[in-house]
Amino acid sequence: MNEQKVLVVGGYGTVGSLVSELLATDEYIELVVAGRNESKARKLAQTLQCEWRTIDISNAPSISSALQDIDVIINCFSGPFTHAPLLLPELAAQAGIHYLDVAGSYEYAERFLKLNPLAAKNKVTLITALGASPGIPGIALMSAKDDFEVFESANVMFVLGAKIDGISASSLKELKYMFAVKPLVWRDDQWMPPKDSDRKEYLGKPFEKGIYLGISLTRDLLIIPELIQINELSFWSGSQSTSQGIAMLLGLKLGLTKSDRGAQFLLNVLKRMGQAKWATSDALIKLELMGTNRGIGQKRTIKIYCEENYMTALAPVIICQQLIEEKIVKHGAFVPPEVIPAGDFMDRLGNFPIRYSVKTEDI
Ligand SMILES: NC(=O)c1ccc[n+]([C@@H]2O[C@H](COP(=O)([O-])OP(=O)(O)OC[C@H]3O[C@@H](n4cnc5c(N)ncnc54)[C@H](OP(=O)(O)O)[C@@H]3O)[C@@H](O)[C@H]2O)c1
Structure with a gap:
């Protein structure tokens, strides 16, 4: 296998520095860190x-000079990706360079997927929406697809720990747009608004109390029913602390993240609220899957606990390695469930220091 040159944009940021540290020890990767x-x-x-190099993702000449002799780009720029220019993935596709990013934005993913013909023509792979959420939940769901003859239902849950010390103001800004996406559930062969959207769930350690979750949607999950036959699919998200979750929603709705000062103020308030002894900086992804295997009804529970930014960094790191090892060979612009070898991804995820469990029961 040849060594590949990987450019991490936002490489010294919160998520980007974790990506850079993880890739720095990979013998097949020649790392280049970049930012403004x-x-x-x-x-x-x-x-x-x-x-190292400098790059401004909104400036074409700056991008072109930073892309010289690069094989793969991982974009961890501080969002919001919503309404951000597509210049970097577009110029990457034109230059024949593979591109990955950690965007959570629904709007960005919609525009991004339109780069599919250009990417296919230039034989490159562009993947958006990699991270803790969106990202890993959709891949984890796809990893179970071959184990069920009939895939009845999937409940996907994402819970943010209340100790949000590692959350940046830019992540908070992107959350505003993510919360504004209309929640939908898949039922009766169509996406529809949920009938009831509150759920109290006991999630186990380290989330020791009932957590309130609300229905939400990320762009990567929208594609799942096209890829697998499934009768019901819903995505729930919540916060370890109900009061902090409500404060976050209110602050975002009141437009506090419109300015940097407002975003920083809201972040400080939320951080203070997350000082409790029981608070954790881990995020939890939990999937409850129901289906039939060899004629027997089965319930499978997949749980992943990990510090949120580390979890986010793992997705582009693993997928970059899969790309370099030519485990991903499809060319075009994609969201992860379409193109990631999901079983292989989950096996690799288990090799990192995270808490990851899969429990299957006959029912
Ligand atoms: N999918 C998920 O689960 C998930 C989870 C967490 C975060 N995220 C996303 O990850 C992204 C990064 O978050 P973060 O917490 O790491 O942010 P951060 O700590 O603010 O770091 C952002 C990095 O981007 C660089 N940057 C900013 N503007 C740039 C530009 N125009 N051109 C090039 N580089 C630029 C910054 O450096 P300079 O300002 O010096 O250029 C910095 O290195 C956010 O968009 C967030 O929404 C996704």
Whole structure:
């Protein structure tokens, strides 16, 4: 296998620095960290003993010079990706460079998928929506597809720990757009608004109390019924602390993230609310899957607990390795469930220091 040059945009940011650290030890990867700030890029590059470059993803000449001799781009720029220019994936496709990003944005994914003909023509793979959510839940769901003859239902849950020390103001800004997406559930062969959208769930350790969850939707999950025959699919999200979750919703609805100052103020309030002893910085992904295997009804529960930013970083890191190993060979612009070898992804995820369990019961 040849060594590949991987450019991490936002490579010294919260998520990007984790991606960079994880890739720095990969013998098949020649790492390049980048962002707009020369001294921050240089400082991290010195620590990780890698190359650095400057790049501004809204400036075409800056992108073109940063892309010289790059094989794969991982974009961890501070969002919101919503309404952000598509310049970087577009120029990557034109230059024949594979591209991955951690965008949570529904709107961005819709525009991004239109790059499919260009990417296919230039024989590159572009994948958006990689991270803790969206990202891993859809891949985990796809990993179970071959184990059920009839896939009855999937409840996908994502819970953010209340200790949100690692959450950046840019992540909070993107959340505003994610909350604005109309919630939908898949039932009777169509997407429809949910009848009741509150659910109290006991999620187990480290979430020791009943958590209130609400129906939500991410763009990657919208594609699942096209890929697998499934009767019911719903996606729930919530916060470990109900009061913090409500404060977050209110703050976002009141438009506090419109300015940097407002976003920072809201973040500080939420951080103070997440100081309780029981609060964790872990996020939880839980999937409850029902189906039939060899004529027997089965329930499968998949749980992944991990610090949220580390979980987010793992998705592009693993997928970058799959790309380099040519485990992903489809060309075009995709959301993860369409193109990621899901079983292989979940096996690799289990090799990292996270809490990951799969329990299957006959019912
Ligand atoms: N899918 C998921 O589950 C998930 C979870 C968490 C976060 N995220 C997303 O991950 C992204 C990054 O979050 P974060 O917490 O790591 O943000 P962050 O700590 O603010 O870091 C962002 C990085 O992007 C760089 N950057 C900003 N504007 C840029 C530009 N125009 N061109 C090039 N680089 C630029 C910043 O450096 P300079 O400002 O110096 O350029 C910084 O290095 C956010 O969009 C967030 O929504 C996704």
